[in-house]
Amino acid sequence: MTPLNFSKSEALDKDQSNPLQSIQNRFHLPIKNAEPVLYFSGNSLGLQPKGVEESLEAQIHIWAEKGANGYFSDWVEFHHQFLAYFEPIIGGQHHEFMLMNALTVNLHLLMISFYQPTNERYKIIIEGGAFPSDQYAVQSQINFHGYNPKDALVELMPKPGESCLQTEDIIETIEQHGDTTALILLGGVNYYTGQKYDMAAITRTGKHVSAYVGFDLAHAAGNVGLNMHDWDVDFAAWCNYKYLNCGPGSPSGIFVHEKHHQWEGPRFSGWWSNRLDTRFKMDSTLDPIQNAAGWGISNSPIFSMAPMKDALEIYQDVGMDAFIDASHNLTGFLESLITQELPMISIITPTDPTQRGCQLSLTAPNGKVVYDALTDHNVVCDWREPDVFRIAPTPLYNSYSDVYALVQILKNILNPN
Numbered sequence: 082m083t084p085l086n087f088s089k090s091e092a093l094d095k096d097q098s099n100p101l102q103s104i105q106n107r108f109h110l111p112i113k114n115a116e117p118v119l120y121f122s123g124n125s126l127g128l129q130p131k132g133v134e135e136s137l138e139a140q141i142h143i144w145a146e147k148g149a150n151g152y153f154s155d156w157v158e159f160h161h162q163f164l165a166y167f168e169p170i171i172g173g174q175h176h177e178f179m180l181m182n183a184l185t186v187n188l189h190l191l192m193i194s195f196y197q198p199t200n201e202r203y204k205i206i207i208e209g210g211a212f213p214s215d216q217y218a219v220q221s222q223i224n225f226h227g228y229n230p231k232d233a234l235v236e237l238m239p240k241p242g243e244s245c246l247q248t249e250d251i252i253e254t255i256e257q258h259g260d261t262t263a264l265i266l267l268g269g270v271n272y273y274t275g276q277k278y279d280m281a282a283i284t285r286t287g288k289h290v291s292a293y294v295g296f297d298l299a300h301a302a303g304n305v306g307l308n309m310h311d312w313d314v315d316f317a318a319w320c321n322y323k324y325l326n327c328g329p330g331s332p333s334g335i336f337v338h339e340k341h342h343q344w345e346g347p348r349f350s351g352w353w354s355n356r357l358d359t360r361f362k363m364d365s366t367l368d369p370i371q372n373a374a375g376w377g378i379s380n381s382p383i384f385s386m387a388p389m390k391d392a393l394e395i396y397q398d399v400g401m402d403a404f405i406d407a408s409h410n411l412t413g414f415l416e417s418l419i420t421q422e423l424p425m426i427s428i429i430t431p432t433d434p435t436q437r438g439c440q441l442s443l444t445a446p447n448g449k450v451v452y453d454a455l456t457d458h459n460v461v462c463d464w465r466e467p468d469v470f471r472i473a474p475t476p477l478y479n480s481y482s483d484v485y486a487l488v489q490i491l492k493n494i495l496n497p498n
């Protein structure tokens with residue numbers, strides 16, 4: 082075994098002085114081969130907060146004891162109790178948020194409103210290499226409106242030889258296509274590279290060319306600081322099952338800026354789009370809710386929402402500023418160990434902490450073999466084609482000792498003698 086040039090006790094010292102250390106006990110850690118795993122996949126599925134079982138059981142009991150009366154005692158406005166938690170996480174006010182459906186479904190529903198192509202303005206600008214679901218969603222929206230993605234889809238590409246986008250290039254492309262662009266829809270943090278985009282600058286430029294601006298915050302929500310309202314973003318959607326730890330299939334969140342709350346444009350509706358005080362009059366004319374909940378369509382999936390309180394309370398207890406400090410420090414520690422100990426590994430994620438969240442995307446010679454060996458050593462991270470393995474040390478449940486152990490395993494895999 083080739084030891085690291087950094088001592089294990091130094092990692093332990095860092096754990097001792099980590100203000101978030103006690104939070105780690107609030108999660109269940111998966112077990113494999115009778116050992117707790119080293120879990121670095123919060124960018125895929127966050128861990129289960131303790132307390133979720135009780136929260137689910139509480140709803141199961143209400144169902145058993147009250148049947149349909151459960152709607153009027155607990156469920157009609159079930160989502161409402163969670164919205165304020167998103168204020169510091171997404172940056173907006175609770176009436177600018179709604180919980181509903183899954184992320185891609187919400188991107189479609191929001192594009193029905195915010196992508197209204199005309200013969201003059203019909204383009205959508207996205208990041209090249211956006212998550213496939215987003216690519217399929219925008220392509221199908223363009224087709225749905227009778228346009229051709231070959232003309233209507235503008236993909237932002239990095240400079241040759243680079244992995245990440247430069248903000249000035251994004252801005253230049255938006256300005257170049259400004260007169261013909263209807264919508265700019267980017268990830269807040271790119272799923273593959275881990276790059277966080279300058280959402281404020283992109284939105285400013287988007288407004289300047291009179292396009293709508295939306296973000297897919299799947300990899301940004303609960304990972305980086307966000308301020309959707311003040312940045313004047315028109316809309317956003319995210320999933321709650323990654324960094325926010327709300328569980329597999331957890332309903333997605335949407336943000337719609339309050340300036341759009343008197344919406345009279347295109348929108349798909351259902352009975353949950355109707356104001357609560359008139360909903361059960363069963364009128365044939367919609368009386369729309371005039372906030373983000375107006376984009377809601379159906380009643381809430383109670384069992385999928387039940388874990389949200391346990392998960393979001395953790396964020397509330399930690400606070401976003403402390404969270405982001407802890408995240409910068411932990412990811413910085415991983416970065417410095419990789420740079421010192423593993424010269425054969427390249428990090429494609431930006432080195433500037435303000436341009437990333439906790440995820441580092443790594444490439445290595447025979448990267449898939451390295452990834453498979455990590456899996457054999459009880460490390461949970463993921464592989465993304467063509468050549469990246471993603472490691473996300475999340476400050477809520479990863480320690481400096483975890484990061485130390487990971488780098489030690491990587492060093493053994495890469496230097497077997």
Ligand SMILES: Cc1ncc(COP(=O)(O)O)c(C=O)c1O
Binds near residue numbers: 185186214300320333
């Ligand atoms: C950036 C991004 N967009 C969209 C999705 C799709 O999410 P859903 O299956 O909830 O629609 C994911 C899933 O991981 C994602 O990472």
